[in-house]
Amino acid sequence: MSILLNNDSRIAIQGITGREASMVTRHTLAYGSSIMAGVRPGKGGQTVEGVPVYDTLATACQEHGINTTIIYVPPAAVYDAVAEAVHNGIRLINIPTENVPQHDTIKLMALARSAGARIVGPNSLGIISPHHRAKLGAIGGDNPDKCFVPGPVGLISRSGGMTAEVAWTVKQAGYGVSTAVSIGGDALIGSSPRDLMELFQADDETKLVVYFGEPGTTFEEDLADYVSADKELKPLLCMVGGRFTEQMPEGTVFGHAASLISANAGRPSVKMRRLKEAGAMVAVTLDEMAAHVQAVLD
Amino acid sequence: MARLLENQALDLLQRGGMLVPRYEVAASPEEARDAAEQMGVPVVIKALIPTGKRGKAGGILFASTPDEAASCAEKILGTMLNSFRVNSVLIEERLEVTQELYLSAAIDHRAQATSIIASRTGGVDVETLRVEHPDALKHLYVDPYLGLSEFEARQLWHEVGVDAHLLQRLGALTAQLYRTFVSADAFILELNPLVVSPDGDVTPVAALMGVDDAAMFRQPELAATVQVGLERSWKALTELEKQVVAVNEAEPYRGTARYTEMEGGDIGLFCGGGGASLVLFDALQHAGGQPANYCEVGGNPTVEKVYGTAKAILSKKGVKGLLVAHSITNNTQTDAVAEGVIRAIDDLGIDLATFPVLAREAGVNEERAEQLFRARGIEYYGDQITLNEAARLMVERMREAERNSDGLEEGR
Missing domain, CATH: 3.40.50.720 (NAD(P)-binding Rossmann-like Domain)
Structure with a gap:
């Protein structure tokens, strides 16, 4: 699946x-x-x-x-x-x-x-399901097997580049991905993290969902609301990059166009806290992420 | 997202058929006096800078005579307000006001639609209003295919609770606002306050407008006047930032290069794409390092684009080392990264013995990238190490270099 x-x-x-x-x-x-x-x-x-x-x-x-x-x-x-x-x-x-x-x-x-x-x-950057050797878009480049191998992790990332890096981290931890989706770095996108979490929920192959987020937008907050409303969901592991942006003056855009911090909305630390409170695991670094993946799946 | 100056917003609104106060742009106290004299009425003098909250910063003054207008202009011109230098001021006819309203059109990302927001309480910062009087704000979402009809706008204003005799005018004005908003590819168009005069005219006396950089290909007139790249910054662009914007614009359809100068810092950061740059910056700080810049270079840039960006990064004063790193690439050719970076290093005559450079580049064409970096004597890693480890190693190399140079000083 x-x-x-x-x-x-x-x-x-x-x-x-x-x-x-x-x-x-x-x-x-x-x-x-x-x-x-x-x-x-x-x-x-x-x-x-x-x-x-x-x-x-x-x-x-x-x-x-x-x-x-x-x-x-x-x-x-x-x-x-x-x-x-x-x-x-x-x-x-x-x-x-x-x-x-x-x-x-x-x-x-x-x-x-x-x-x-x-x-x-x-x-x-696209979508890839290694088990079916099916891919859509540039994801994986000329050597998808370097990062994307079949396994039980559903992967959602706002950053295309980090889709590969996170999949590689999962592979280093000894696992692979069911489907990896680069959802797009814009604030206006067709499929939100929450939408995809719902799809992974219904997928037999997926045992753990890993999400990489960025500053700006309310995607992480919406995901937290969804997770906290239903305790029967599959485990969710999140990392939100760009904590340094909180030290910068308001109105600065880092990362994708959507990464605009305004007042308290959009701050990585707030997003991480909301996700943690909702019952998700959070990782501050990629090394921590690998450890969490092993802790859940080993 | 480029913000327009207020006179540009007023130009567009007026062309769309909206009644606006008389206004002139003045670049000197003399021009301000002339403009006020011609209007022959009390005027408002406003700093023409692309930010909101100008009043709080002292950028809005009132004058009853032309001489007063000149001295007000003198006070503001040439000063720095909200991190922007004031090069000109807007001289605007001061209207008699019986009521202040609020109206805006903005792209609502969560609703994925244009939202029209109206309030009976104008002249206040909308963020403040949202927190203190959420009930005072009413909104509607526009169907992008049907547009905004006047009757919908009238319903909104009716809900807001304005006097019934204003509904007809407000309905027409709101529909005009929406048409201008869409036709200029704006993401925000705010009239605050929108004032009602004693004889019932409704006129905006302050307009804030931002347009979508991505749509400038079909907005030639706007494209000529807005500073592309400014939307990503809280201040006017620095020389090096402008340099990278030019490098990026020179080849608009091949890769992306963005650069933001930080205050201080000694580690030049050449990295991408969006997410990995965020992770690396965090990781460098986590390891005790001080990045001198933020940057994103991705989407398979040319050697030329890599070179131009690397050169800007290395040219910043106080940069004493360079970290070159991407997330494992899907389409960016790492050998093109190597070529461009090495060319910039050679060009600037950088001595690798005292200036640490570390590369973590894996993905497309990594074999050739490795050859190039190693041949130039640059410490190279592929996916043997994580981005975290690359950041940690970089900070270590900076410390070693500092110790060595201290040693050299002492030996002298």
Whole structure:
């Protein structure tokens, strides 16, 4: 088992002919994951790493029964590409693009909500389920096995880079991940930590959920509320980076755009305290995190 | 998120059809006097800086005559307010006020929608209002596809409890505010206070507006006037910070480089992506080190971008060592990091014998990165050590270097 990705995922890449997208296509195929189709208006009939390219997503869907897409297009084109995905009945849409205008994000999320489609991102590095050798996006790079091996840990991270570092920490501790999700560093994202905690809750393979958070937003506070409301949940281990930002003047942004500390909201120490009070384990360093993982799973 | 100056916000509101007070920008006391003279009425003189809370900082003064306006301008011009130098002031017609209201449009991240907030109590800091009189604030969320209709805005103001005879005007004004908010790709547009005059006109006398940096590609007029990169800082950008913004903007679609100068500190920090930078900074402090800067370099930057950023980091006064580290990379090519960093070190003629440099770079192309770093005599680690250990080792190397230089001093 896993969340979001499994053997039934039929993946297409919108914007497959771009530099990053074709590199990701190559890495993904090498990992053993399949990409059924690519879309790029005007380049239908070509192939990228052997994957057929179509002019429209509608044709790709007719030919391959696509249910999952990655949006590899520049910020200005993201809204339109997501609308195309939603209109073609895609259920899971991953957006790696950074710097999508906020008003576009608001619109595309309203659209996805009304159609019941799930968005992961924007500014997400992707999703990986090692047991199925399924991956979406750049996550894991050219060597996913270096960090991501199959195991019982569900991983949620606001930072793409830290998704790999935390998975590696879990691996060093002697375990692996069921699914790792880079949810995106923006304040406006389609799937929150709380949403994914719910999904991991229903996943048999997952025995422990590990979360890496950052300053700003109320994601951690919302997660704490969810955890404290239900004591039967799977164990949750959290680390919130950026405690140093609390020494800085208000209004400073560190890390992702969302990391804005305003008054008391958004402070890592407050988030950690809330999560601890709600019953989650908290780690101050990655070394501590490894120790916690062993303590829960050994 | 770039904040606009108040005259820019007033320009946009006026163009959107809103009634605003007469205003002029003045860069000298003489210009302030001329503007006040032309208006021929009492005026308000406001510091044009991209922050709120100007009144508290002494940046808002009142004048009844043109001479008074000139002396008020003289008081404010050239001073530092809220960490910004005041280069110009806004001379604004002072209106007669019978009532002060509050109105804003802002992106609400939790609701994932634009929120319109209205209150019968204006002129107060909204954060204060939220804490002290939460009931005085009413809000609605706008459907991004339908927009804001006047009737919805009237319902909101009715709920707020304003006089019924104001509803028609407030409904139209609120719909105008929302249209300006969306068409400028703003994330905040606050009118506080919005004043009611004796004859029933409703006019904003203070406007605070911030626009989305990410949307500047479709806002050419705004893009020309806002300082990109300022949204991440609490103060005006330093020279080195501007330098990195320029390095980053030179190749906008390939990787990201951000740099924030800290006060003091001696460890140059070249790291990324967002999360790992936070973890490293924490870890360095935890180990007793003092980072001289914060930085994020990721998203597979070019050698050029790495070089430009590393050079800025190393150019800061008081930097005595460099930590180069990323979380295990998924797409950033660690050999490009090595190349750029080494070029900056060579360029600045840095002597590795007295200036410790430590690299922890694992992930894409790590074999070549290792070769490059080692060949240049730089202490290199891949995933043999954690980010914590890298930070701890760096602090150790700094202490060793300090001991050695003390030894040298004594030997002389």
